[in-house]
Amino acid sequence: xxxxxxxxxxxxxxxxxxxxxxxxxxxxxxxxxxxxxxxxxxxxxxxxxxxxxxxxxxxxxxxxxxxxxxxxxxxxxxxxxxxxxxxxxxxxxxxxxxxxxxxxxxxxxxxxxxxxxxxxxxxxxxxxxxxxxxxxxxxxxxxxxxxxxxxxxxxxxxxxxxxxxxxxxxxxxxxxxxxxxxxxxxxxxxxxxxxxxxxxxxxxxxxxxxxxxxxxxxxxxxxxxxxxxxxxxxxxxxxxxxxxxxxxxxxxxxxxxxxxxxxxxxxxxxxxxxxxxxxxxxxxxxxxxxxxxxxxxxxxxxxxxxxxxxxxxxxxxxxxxxxxxxxxxxxxxxxxxxxxxxxxxxxxxxxxxxxxxxxxxxxxxxxxxxxxxxxxxxxxxxxxxxxxxxxxxxxxxxxxxxxxxxxxxxxxxxxxxxxxxxxxxxxxxxxxxxxxxxxxxxxxxxxxxxxxxxxxxxxxxxxxxxxxxxxxxxxxxxxxxxxxxxxxxxxxxxxxxxxxxxxxxxxxxxxxxxxxxxxxxxxxxxxxxxxxxxxxxxxxxxxxxxxxxxxxxxxxxxxxxxxxxxxxxxxxxxxxxxxxxxxxxxxxxxxxxxxxxxxxxxxxxxxxxxxxxxxxxxxxxxxxxxxx
Numbered sequence: 001x002x003x004x005x006x007x008x009x010x011x012x013x014x015x016x017x018x019x020x021x022x023x024x025x026x027x028x029x030x031x032x033x034x035x036x037x038x039x040x041x042x043x044x045x046x047x048x049x050x051x052x053x054x055x056x057x058x059x060x061x062x063x064x065x066x067x068x069x070x071x072x073x074x075x076x077x078x079x080x081x082x083x084x085x086x087x088x089x090x091x092x093x094x095x096x097x098x099x100x101x102x103x104x105x106x107x108x109x110x111x112x113x114x115x116x117x118x119x120x121x122x123x124x125x126x127x128x129x130x131x132x133x134x135x136x137x138x139x140x141x142x143x144x145x146x147x148x149x150x151x152x153x154x155x156x157x158x159x160x161x162x163x164x165x166x167x168x169x170x171x172x173x174x175x176x177x178x179x180x181x182x183x184x185x186x187x188x189x190x191x192x193x194x195x196x197x198x199x200x201x202x203x204x205x206x207x208x209x210x211x212x213x214x215x216x217x218x219x220x221x222x223x224x225x226x227x228x229x230x231x232x233x234x235x236x237x238x239x240x241x242x243x244x245x246x247x248x249x250x251x252x253x254x255x256x257x258x259x260x261x262x263x264x265x266x267x268x269x270x271x272x273x274x275x276x277x278x279x280x281x282x283x284x285x286x287x288x289x290x291x292x293x294x295x296x297x298x299x300x301x302x303x304x305x306x307x308x309x310x311x312x313x314x315x316x317x318x319x320x321x322x323x324x325x326x327x328x329x330x331x332x333x334x335x336x337x338x339x340x341x342x343x344x345x346x347x348x349x350x351x352x353x354x355x356x357x358x359x360x361x362x363x364x365x366x367x368x369x370x371x372x373x374x375x376x377x378x379x380x381x382x383x384x385x386x387x388x389x390x391x392x393x394x395x396x397x398x399x400x401x402x403x404x405x406x407x408x409x410x411x412x413x414x415x416x417x418x419x420x421x422x423x424x425x426x427x428x429x430x431x432x433x434x435x436x437x438x439x440x441x442x443x444x445x446x447x448x449x450x451x452x453x454x455x456x457x458x459x460x461x462x463x464x465x466x467x468x469x470x471x472x473x474x475x476x477x478x479x480x481x482x483x484x485x486x487x488x489x490x491x492x493x494x495x496x497x498x499x500x501x502x503x504x505x506x507x508x509x510x511x512x513x514x515x516x517x518x519x520x521x522x523x524x525x526x527x528x529x530x531x532x533x534x535x536x537x538x539x540x541x542x543x544x545x546x547x548x549x550x551x552x553x554x555x556x557x558x559x560x561x562x563x564x565x566x567x568x569x570x571x572x573x574x575x576x577x578x579x580x581x582x583x584x585x586x587x588x589x590x591x592x593x594x595x596x597x598x599x600x601x602x603x604x605x606x607x608x609x610x611x612x613x614x615x616x617x618x619x620x621x622x623x624x625x626x627x628x
Contacts, residue, residue: 003402010420057297095223108133117166140284231255249457260451317350334503348380366503389415421449499528
């Protein structure tokens with residue numbers, strides 16, 4: 001069956017299509033109820049089935065006699081470490097850690113926060129939770145204590161698993177002081193804190209009372225078997241930026257997700273069991289969950305854990321070295337990484353040092369990829385670079401190409417065509433479907449396919465308001481898009497205040513809250529502006545309070561530091577421009593889109609609702625002074 005027929009089958013006969021896909025993974029109890037009503041008029045898949053994600057990722061392959069295959073390769077140029085774990089070795093680590101968690105009283109349905117760097121123990125912690133039905137929430141190791149507090153207070157974990165430090169290029173980032181601060185600030189105290197001591201330096205002074213040593217816990221514990229969970233049992237929570245500034249706890253199921261990931265690996269990425277697959281993503285993001293951990297391991301691929309940066313550990317040839325050394329057949333990264341490599345190695349000299357003959361495909365996602373980067377990749381690497389699009393909410397691709405069908409055709413600057421199961425439409429604001437080449441809102445007809453979010457953790461109202469209330473019977477993506485006459489979709493960007501910085505979704509309203517808390521700021525606006533390397537970066541415009549004597553340089557320095565302390569370096573806010581006043585509508589709404597357009601130097605139309613047109617000239621003059 002070719003890609004077009006596969007897609008049509010998934011739309012015309014959803015239940016039969018996904019029943020067949022579900023048969024490709026091993027269930028403890030195969031579901032009889034393929035599609036059911038669910039709550040909030042939001043359908044659910046496989047509700048009466050039972051299975052275990054850790055079993056699918058590890059135990060299943062051992063039972064099939066493949067326990068000695070490499071499951072995980074750890075490559076850390078920042079610490080000079082390399083290590084390979086077979087499925088047998090991974091099972092021993094994971095099952096004993098799961099036993100350790102059980103000995104602390106954790107049971108099915110409890111929650112755990114994992115705040116760790118790119119090391120094998122992070123993956124072990126995720127799978128150990130899945131093994132006993134504990135719901136994990138992985139928090140990106142670069143986030144500041146405030147972000148950790150928000151997640152602790154929302155999901156109320158019984159255990160927090162962390163490490164002594166992460167490493168950024170050559171700099172050790174101590175985690176324990178950040179964890180200690182977060183525990184102090186959180187409303188609900190975490191019962192147990194497990195710490196993996198990396199022993200990079202003498203770090204005794206960073207330890208605090210009550211810590212449980214990760215390695216001692218594993219050594220003293222008895223291995224436990226996988227616990228059967230319902231298909232709709234939450235595997236994990238992953239918090240994503242929301243328009244209110246408060247992150248949303250996206251809840252992922254187990255059975256639908258496992259089914260969708262198996263389908264993704266074979267049909268979208270076209271990777272065979274036994275091959276090496278590498279998603280260069282942090283575990284803290286959706287890509288890290290789906291395609292560094294669960295997807296490859298379900299499909300019996302060797303997955304790579306890379307601790308480093310694409311251009312600095314030690315040079316811009318690092319990606320090609322890893323692909324060559326471990327015979328990677330398919331890779332997935334953000335366009336930012338390729339742009340950074342292109343900037344450092346414009347003529348592709350470092351590429352020539354490595355044997356990439358077994359490298360078949362490069363997938364890109366997280367942000368739109370520019371044509372110049374695609375051209376550079378094609379010229380110097382010579383394998384297809386395939387852009388595709390999805391969200392934390394979906395958990396797997398929504399737009400892309402079905403590369404199992406060798407007749408797939410790339411259309412540059414497009415994110416591809418709708419993936420089977422995603423009945424995608426482009427609507428105008430009144431809910432009418434638009435013709436080709438007209439920009440509108442990307443929406444998806446319900447039911448969403450298996451693997452998409454179950455809802456928002458403990459917040460049904462917010463789930464309905466954020467995704468289901470805009471158009472009856474449709475999921476609202478929050479993205480603008482254009483579809484062409486061939487069915488290819490071009491994503492035009494967010495239609496809310498969430499921006500995409502190097503593939504990381506960040507809320508500008510959350511940043512605005514921080515900026516406006518500065519004692520000398522009267523009002524502010526934070527917008528995402530174009531950036532050649534990162535796609536978008538935040539830019540703050542502020543109005544200073546009357547009577548304040550603060551200098552513009554000091555204001556910028558203060559605000560950059562405040563955002564870094566409250567969100568983390570990942571926010572990448574480095575530009576703060578002081579203005580006399582912000583452009584507003586006559587009703588007092590700040591015209592953020594106009595500010596963004598002016599900062600990007602693009603053509604614009606004066607909004608008919610603007611209160612005072614003279615403000616535009618004031619801001620343009622200020623931009624010239626700021627850039628000089």
